[in-house]
Amino acid sequence: MSARVMAVWCPDWPAVAAARGGGHGLHLPLAVVGPRGVLACNAVARAVGVRRGLRRREAQFRCPELVVAPADPSRDAVWFEPVVQALDAVVPGIEVLRPGLFVFSAAGALRFHGGVEQVVTRVVDAVAAAGTECQVGLADELPTAVLGARGSVLLEPGGDAGYLADLPVDALVVEPALGDPDELAELVGLLHRLGVRTLGDFAALPLRDVATRFGEAGAVAHRIARAVPWRPPSVTAVPTGSAVEHRCDPPLERVDEAAFLGRRLAGELHAVLAAAGVSCLRLRITARVEGGVEVNRVWRCSAPLTPEGTADRLRWQLEGWLTGTAIAGGAGGAVTALVLEPVEVVPAGRVQEGLWGEAGLAEARVHRALVRVQGLLGPEAVRVPVEVGGRGPDDRVRSLPYGDAPADPVAEGPWPGALPAPSPSVVWPGPGYRLEIREGGDPASGVVARVPLAGGVVLRTAAGAAVGVGPRGLLTGRPEAVEITGRRCAVAGWSRPWLIDEAWWEPGPGGAPRRPKARIQLVPERAAALLLCCLVGDEPGSWTVEGVYE
Incomplete structure (x- = not known):
C-alpha cells in the first residue's frame, strides 16, 4: 500500500481570487466565466440559481446583479500563494496541483500532530487564518483524496475502492487536476449512454476492454475508479547538476522583467533535462528576496512540464513574491536569486514525440530564439496570432505578445450572423x-x-x-x-x-x-x-x- 495522501481543497477558489483581486465584497454574487461558460461562482450566486457550465447570458438572466470576472490562472495562483504559505508551518512537503488544491503526504503530519483529527484541525485553522475556508480529504491514493476532499471524507486505510464504488461517474469531471476536462466529459457522456452510472460499475469493466474502447483517457479514469496506486514516486534519478540558478544583478523588482527572465530559465532547464533524456513532473521554484528571506514552492503536474508550463508557473510565483502576497508578513521585496530544481523526473520516452521526431527540439530552439528577441527588444517585439470568437473575419484573430495568454479565450459561439466557412484567405x-x-x-x-x-x-x-x-x-x-x-x-x-x-x-x-x-x-x-x-x-x-x- 502506498503512503497515505491528504488533499486540501478551497471551494470556489477562482471566484474567491477574483473577488479579492477586484476588491468585491463577499456579499456580492460573483461568477468566473471562461470559454465553456461559468467556471466557478460563490455561494451568494449559487443561492439565486447560478451554476457551473451556464452560459454567461443565462447566468446574468438568473442574477442581473451578478459580477462577472474573466478566468485568469495567474490571478488565481498569486492569491493562492499566501494560503499555501500559511500551511508551511503546519505540514511539510506541500505540492500544488492547481490554485485552490494542494496535497501532501499524510504520514509525517499524522506522526507529528498525533492523529487525523489533530492534523485536520491544524490545517483548517491555518487556512482560515489566511482568510478562506477549506475541506480536507484523506485516502490511500491521490485521486481518491482529491475527490474525497469535496465531501470532507477521511477514509480508513484500504477504504478507497469502497468509497469510489458509490460515486457517480460524473465525479470524474468535477476536478481538472485529474485529467483534461473535455476528454473526461466526453468519456462520461459515453459511459452514460452505455448505462454505466457509477465508478464501481466502471471499475468492474475489464481493463483491456476499457483501453481498447476508450483510449488513454479511459484507461487513466479506469485506474482512478479502481483505486490502483497512482503514479508512484519516480525511480529515475534526478540528473546531477540539473538545477538552474540565476543571481539577479540588479535585483528584480518588476513582474514583467521577472517573467522574461523566467522564460529564459525555463528554456535552460528544459535544455538540461532534454540532454539527460528526462522530463520533469515535479518542480521546485526557489527565490531569495532582499532581506534574507527565502521562499520556495513545489508544483506537481499530471503530465511532464513543457517550457511554457514551467515559465507560467514561475511567472505566477514571481508575481506573488514581488508583491509580498506570498511572503510571511506581507513584506514584498526585490528578488536577488532564482532557482529552478526538478524534484521528480521520468524518462523522456514517455512523452509523445512530434510527427517528424526532431520537431520537439526544433520547436524548443524556436521558442528560445523568440524569447531571446523579446528579452532584447521587449515583449511587443514578437507577436503571434491567436484565434478568438467573433462574427467578421477581422474579429477572429487577435495579435498578442508571444507567450501571453489571451484575456478573453476562444468563444465557440453561436455568433448569429457570423461569416460562414470558408473564411477569406x-x-x-x-x-x-x-x-x-x-x-x-x-x-x-x-x-x-x-x-x-x-x-x-x-x-x-x-x-x-x-x-x-x-x-x-x-x-x-x-x-x-x-x-x-x-x-x-x-x-x-x-x-x-x-x-x-x-x-x-x-x-x-x-x-x-x-x-x-x-x-x-x-x-x-x-x-x-x-x-x-x-x-x-x-x-x-x-x-x-x-x-x-x-
Missing part, C-alpha cells in the same frame, strides 16, 4: 484599403493590391443603377458589374446578403444610433472572390472590402 486591417483589378483574363492575375482607398466599391445593375442593401436586408437590384478603382468588371456570381446586428446598445460614430451591417460574397470575372460589407439602408455604392478569397 486575406483580411485587411480595416476599411482603408481597396482592390485593384489588373490586366489579364486569368483570375490569378487579378490578385488584389493594398492601395489606399479613394472611394468605395460600387455594384451596378445592367441598367447602371447602384446596388445596396435595403431596410429589409435584401439587395436593391441584381448586380451585373462591379467598379473598383475606376475599372469595371462583370460579376460572375454573388451570395444573398446576411445581416450583422451587433452592439446595438452602443452609440455609433458621433452618438448616432448604431446601424446594422450586411455582407455578401461576390465573384468578379477577372479577379478573386471578394467579401463585401455595407451599412443597411445606406446610399447604394458604398461597399467596402473586408476580405479576399485567393
